[in-house]
Amino acid sequence: MLSGEPWYRLTEYFRTGGPVMMPLLLVSLLMWLLIVERAISLRRLSRAAMTGPQAWKHIRDNRVPKPGQGGVVGLLVARFLDRKSGNHVLDRCILDELVFSLNRSLHRSLPLIGVLAAVAPLLGLLGTVTGMMGTFEVMAQFGTGNAKGMAGGISEALITTETGLIIAIPGLYMKNFLDRRAQGLSRQLIACGYYLRRHF
Numbered sequence: 001m002l003s004g005e006p007w008y009r010l011t012e013y014f015r016t017g018g019p020v021m022m023p024l025l026l027v028s029l030l031m032w033l034l035i036v037e038r039a040i041s042l043r044r045l046s047r048a049a050m051t052g053p054q055a056w057k058h059i060r061d062n063r064v065p066k067p068g069q070g071g072v073v074g075l076l077v078a079r080f081l082d083r084k085s086g087n088h089v090l091d092r093c094i095l096d097e098l099v100f101s102l103n104r105s106l107h108r109s110l111p112l113i114g115v116l117a118a119v120a121p122l123l124g125l126l127g128t129v130t131g132m133m134g135t136f137e138v139m140a141q142f143g144t145g146n147a148k149g150m151a152g153g154i155s156e157a158l159i160t161t162e163t164g165l166i167i168a169i170p171g172l173y174m175k176n177f178l179d180r181r182a183q184g185l186s187r188q189l190i191a192c193g194y195y196l197r198r199h200f
Contacts, residue, residue: 017127017163018131018160024163027123035174042182044068045072046071046185047068049188050065055192056195056196059084062081064082071188072189073189079102080098092200099189106185110182113171113174117172120171121165123164125164128161129157131154
């Protein structure tokens with residue numbers, strides 16, 4: 001927990017940034033919660049990936065992989081064995097539906113992360129506008145003689161812009177990183193789905 005001077009500087013930073021700082025903080029917290037959840041989930045699904053022949057052997061032997069075994073393909077095999085009917089035509093449909101649903105789950109929350117990362121600099125821009133409006137109000141009332149009042153509005157404008165960019169840049173980087181990882185798992189899942197489909 002922060003105490004003393006660092007805590008004072010942080011609270012002063014937020015106070016100087018004005019009312020837009022609270023939405024920026026909420027956007028940042030939500031975005032990073034989603035990023036951490038997706039990173040952990042995709043890392044778990046990419047660990048010790050099962051090959052197509054290994055997956056078919058599990059299905060043929062009716063052997064359910066242990067939880068976490070085989071990555072995303074192991075999850076596909078486990079769910080398929082839980083739902084298979086024994087009818088080849090119906091099993092192909094079940095396999096296709098599972099590949100589709102797992103593929104969608106790989107990309108879950110990624111569009112929202114992108115939206116939050118894009119919203120942050122726009123909120124920063126809103127803070128810039130409100131800060132400059134405050135500066136112009138001071139100038140309209142007191143002219144250029146009230147330097148302290150003008151500095152408050154300019155500080156608000158600069159701090160919110162800076163904070164929006166600080167949130168957006170790593171957020172967009174992480175979104176692209178997670179997108180690439182999800183696409184790699186998606187290709188692996190689809191390739192295994194085609195392989196298994198040929199054996200029914």
